[in-house]
Structures are given as C-alpha cells and as structure tokens.
Amino acid sequence: MNVRRRLIPAAAAASLGLGALTACSSDSAASGNTDKFDVVASFYPMAFLAQQIGGDHANVTSLTEPGQEPHDLEISTKQRAQLEEADAALYLKGLQPAVDEAVGQTGIKTKIDAATLTHLEDHGTGGHSHEGEEGHSEEGHSEEEEHARDPHVWLDPVKYAEIAQGVGKAFEKADPDHAADYKKNTASLVTKLNGLNSDFENGLKDTKTKVFFTNHAAFGYLAERYGLTQEAISGIDPESEPSGARVRELQQEAKADGVTTVFYETLVSDKTAKTLARDANLKTDVLDPLEGITDTSRGDDYFQVMESNLKALQKALGAK
Numbered sequence: 001m002n003v004r005r006r007l008i009p010a011a012a013a014a015s016l017g018l019g020a021l022t023a024c025s026s027d028s029a030a031s032g033n034t035d036k037f038d039v040v041a042s043f044y045p046m047a048f049l050a051q052q053i054g055g056d057h058a059n060v061t062s063l064t065e066p067g068q069e070p071h072d073l074e075i076s077t078k079q080r081a082q083l084e085e086a087d088a089a090l091y092l093k094g095l096q097p098a099v100d101e102a103v104g105q106t107g108i109k110t111k112i113d114a115a116t117l118t119h120l121e122d123h124g125t126g127g128h129s130h131e132g133e134e135g136h137s138e139e140g141h142s143e144e145e146e147h148a149r150d151p152h153v154w155l156d157p158v159k160y161a162e163i164a165q166g167v168g169k170a171f172e173k174a175d176p177d178h179a180a181d182y183k184k185n186t187a188s189l190v191t192k193l194n195g196l197n198s199d200f201e202n203g204l205k206d207t208k209t210k211v212f213f214t215n216h217a218a219f220g221y222l223a224e225r226y227g228l229t230q231e232a233i234s235g236i237d238p239e240s241e242p243s244g245a246r247v248r249e250l251q252q253e254a255k256a257d258g259v260t261t262v263f264y265e266t267l268v269s270d271k272t273a274k275t276l277a278r279d280a281n282l283k284t285d286v287l288d289p290l291e292g293i294t295d296t297s298r299g300d301d302y303f304q305v306m307e308s309n310l311k312a313l314q315k316a317l318g319a320k
C-alpha cells in the first residue's frame with residue numbers, strides 16, 4: 001500500500017475498517033489457549049516476523065486474511081476473543097485503526113507495537129521529502145501528525161531488521177523458557193535481512209534512472225534507503241483518480257527522467273496505473289508492497305517477493 005490510505009489523520013482513520021491479508025499460520029482459527037506461545041499478528045509482515053522468530057515454540061495467526069487489503073480490516077467478535085486468549089499481540093500502530101482499537105481494549109499482557117521499534121517518517125507521495133514541505137523535528141508532533149507517518153517500514157530491510165530485533169526481545173521477555181531459541185532465530189532472520197539489504201544496494205547502485213512511478217506511495221522507505229525517488233500517482237488513497245494536472249506532470253517527468261514503467265500492486269486495482277502508462281506510452285509491472293501473500297504473489301514469502309521486487313526495479317530503472 002502506501003503512504004496513501006494509511007497516512008490519514010487519526011480522526012479519518014478511525015472511521016475506516018481494516019483489511020485482510022495472509023496469515024502465517026496454517027490454522028488461523030486456533031489462535032489461543034494452545035500449549036505454545038500464542039501470538040496474534042495484525043497482518044502479513046507482522047505475522048511473518050512472529051513466525052520466523054517464534055519458530056516451533058509459537059502459534060502465530062493473522063487478523064488479516066489472504067487477499068484482502070489490510071487497511072480495510074474490521075475486527076470480528078471472534079477475532080476479539082482470539083486477542084483476549086492470546087499470549088501476545090504484534091501490530092503496527094497507525095496502519096490498521098480497527099486493530100489499534102481492538103488491541104487497546106483487550107487485557108492481553110504483551111502488546112508489541114512495531115512502530116515503536118524503529119523510526120517512522122513522513123514521505124508524502126514521494127521517496128524523499130516534498131519540495132516546499134516543512135521539515136519536522138524529532139519532537140513536538142501532534143497526535144494527528146504522528147498518524148501521518150508512513151507505516152511501510154517492512155519494505156526497508158534495515159528497518160525491518162530493527163523491528164525484528166525488538167520483537168525478539170519482547171518474545172524473550174514474554175516467554176523466558178524459550179528465550180535462547182528466540183534470540184537465535186532473531187539473529188538468523190537479521191542476518192538474512194542484512195543479506196537482502198546488500199542485494200538491493202548492489203543491484204540498484206548503478207541504474208540509468210533513479211525515478212520510478214507507483215500506483216500509491218508505499219515505497220518511500222525503500223526509495224530513501226537505496227537513493228531512489230518514488231512518484232505516486234494517487235498519493236495517499238490508491239483508489240482515488242489523479243487529477244489531469246497530476247497526469248500531465250507525470251508524463252513530463254517520465255520523459256525528463258527516463259522513466260519506463262508504472263508499477264501497480266496485487267491488492268489494489270491497476271486501472272489508474274494502466275491508464276497513465278497508456279497515455280504516456282510506458283510499460284507496466286508489479287511492485288508488491290507485501291501487505292499479504294496470495295496466489296498471484298511473485299513468491300511464497302517475504303524474501304522471495306522482495307527479490308522479485310528487486311528484479312522488477314532493476315529492469316525498470318535500467319540497472320547495469
């Protein structure tokens with residue numbers, strides 16, 4: 001997704017439901033009262049972390065079902081009961097308002113907010129700060145500004161690794177009997193994420209262009225990490241139609257910056273991306289924001305899809 005719908009102010013966010021993604025557990029019904037460390041995750045990137053770190057000791061389920069847009073998720077009575085019975089909840093505050101509310105209302109002892117485990121930034125609709133946009137300091141943000149932070153941190157392997165380390169420590173504290181295994185699993189995951197970061201650094205360091213177009217602004221962290229510039233067609237809301245002025249602006253930028261491709265994603269309509277591509281004589285391809293794994297995903301897990309994303313970017317940017 002992107003900086004799009006998630007970056008809405010708190011008041012507007014409260015009226016949204018939350019969508020579904022894909023569960024990491026093969027049995028999403030049995031989320032609590034098992035003989036394992038029961039973890040309820042909000043959506044795929046959180047469930048993947050919990051599964052990788054928890055290993056054989058954790059029973060991980062996801063509140064977001066496969067194929068659904070996580071931002072639209074609404075919490076059912078059954079899911080609230082699952083949260084109450086779980087040993088831990090792992091979520092990313094600000095991404096799914098319904099989850100934030102449900103977790104806050106439960107008596108679950110271990111609540112792990114991934115947003116507190118790394119630094120969230122405001123990327124607007126691009127990979128870097130917008131021109132004319134006022135800078136922000138580390139302190140003094142209003143609640144509404146905090147809710148405008150870009151939540152797509154999992155698309156930056158370095159920030160995802162930071163979150164993984166925080167989740168690992170939380171698991172160790174909550175389930176000390178298996179702390180050694182959680183520590184080992186976390187270290188293994190961080191090593192793999194560091195390797196992925198190296199793949200992206202090496203694969204994108206020498207390209208013909210540094211600019212890429214996306215359906216919505218989900219890739220701000222990735223762009224910033226690897227010196228790229230993301231230009232989103234629809235900005236915050238992937239479902240909105242861009243203005244004629246925005247389309248003309250992107251057409252001109254495509255010519256100026258050598259942009260070849262408009263990226264769209266699997267869980268959101270590709271109509272807008274394909275319309276721009278047709279009008280500007282550009283190609284289209286998939287850049288997956290990894291909010292869920294479905295049958296149409298280019299890979300079976302986070303690492304496979306991220307490697308597919310790297311190949312798509314290399315092709316579109318003209319990697320040498």
